[in-house]
Amino acid sequence: MNQKKEVWATRIGVILAVTGSAVGLGNFLRFPGKAAQYEGGAFMIPYFIALFLLGLPIAWTEWAMGRYGGARGFNSLPGIFRVAWHNKLSPYLGVLGLLVPVAIYMYYIYIEAWCLGYAWKFATGSMSLGTDKSQYAEFFTRYVGLNAHGSAFGFSGGSWSDSVLPSLLFCFVVNFIIIYRGLSRGIEMFCKWAMPALIACAFIVLVRVLTLGTPDPAKPDQNVSNGLGFMWNLGWGGKSVWQSLANSQMWLEAAGQIFFSLSVGFGIISCYASYLKPKDDIALSSLTACSGNEFCEVALGGLITVPAAFVFLGAVGVIEATRSTFNLGFMTLPMIFNTMPLGQFVGAVFFFLLFLAALTSSISMLQPAIALLEEGLGLGRRASVAVLGFITACGTGFVVYFSKDAVALDTFDFWVGSVCIYILATIQVILFGWAIGVERGHKEIQRGAEIRIPKFIMYIIKYVSPVYLLAVFVLWLFQTAGSYARKIASDPVVAGSVGFMFLILIFFLLLIAQSVRRWNKLHPLTKETGQ
């Protein structure tokens, strides 16, 4: 490449950046919700099986693919695929590595803004809405514009300053400032203080939750011990563990949780790993990043959310609240914080921690497209950031405007945030396991490794992970895709959202076509570059 190649300044920096990318709202809201829905303790069995058969192998694959491409001068997934598999089509398969993070960013930043807005409102005392949950539901509806399209902009009678827009603008600017500063001075430096701060915030909330005791003496069963039991006990309602494990839906949800939680299939890990030096360790770094994510999810998220909800709402309330992540996070938990002693402070800390988790994830979503603009079109950092800023501002504007029932957000989340991620992860695993192969793949993972990765992991990557992934994907698609496909025909906003995503896809395909022309001229593939 013509420009000076960026690299990570420190090893702990890249580990924290990948961990930050993986740790998000799902760790603190989705995971506890799923575990509570599927008999708590029993859920952990398919969860850990999926971690070993799906999560860790795919994470190693992404790290290895990224460093492999980076050693040959490429940081974007189209470029990485081009050198991994000598085929004219291969760079175009990498289009999902651009579409997925960019399209997710368009709605994820909106959710990030809710977290910041809630943290601010708790900190300033303007979130004290009493103990009636309907007040919080009404506030959330108004705040994010769920009642009518355009209401988040104040077009339907809402006030601009009362809406989520100021937070959204702040988040947008902060994201692009961090990205503009570059890899080591921006992303790495930010993650180095944000991740410890996030964990410190989580510990503050955890201590408060575990010391709640029995807040209402009139309801002695609603105590912390029973709250933990609700999350972790085996065998609910007289069911044996085996009966719980016979629920195929639980296996599906556990695999999905691992998959989304580790942020595999986004193309982000490969992009981050491409900035490593050719002999930097990836085996231990990948395992450390995954462990960091699992710690946040199981040890922090698993001990905070459900026990806190249980001591104030009881079993029935928790089951009802955990049916929807937004319900749990933005309607139920705020009410709970306002009910507990020191709740205003704890609420501010909790939503600030969610904001940090979201911010460390959203900045990672911008880097893959920046990488392509820089190496594919030869743009400088400023121009790349400006182009991407314009595209994402249009997309976020679309999602925020069509906010009624969060229909645009939901559509983006389904087609890109779920379907495309499964497809991209499958492509990556198949490319690594079959195009690069067992021998070269294992050699690539082991190069510079500080822990030994057993060779059988390569056979898991080659045979087990793709089958596991496809099985989960097909089952999940079978259960959910029908209703989403029907909505395209019946709801013009859904059709418009799908059309918008299609336009971005075409844009990135054109960008890749132009990049390939440039690469063929400047960096023709030789046996060496593709070896």
Place this chain on the structure above:
Amino acid sequence: MTLSGWVVMILSVGFVTSMLVWCIYLVMKEPEATERLHAQDEIDTRDTE
């Protein structure tokens, strides 16, 4: 909370915490890559000729 609940919680939380601590220990034990001196035979010139 039942005994099985305690066991599952301690095993799950203990496992992820131990794994993280072990990984961080290994990462911190090694000096930064930028500080390492590579021997001649470790340097990959990417020259296949």
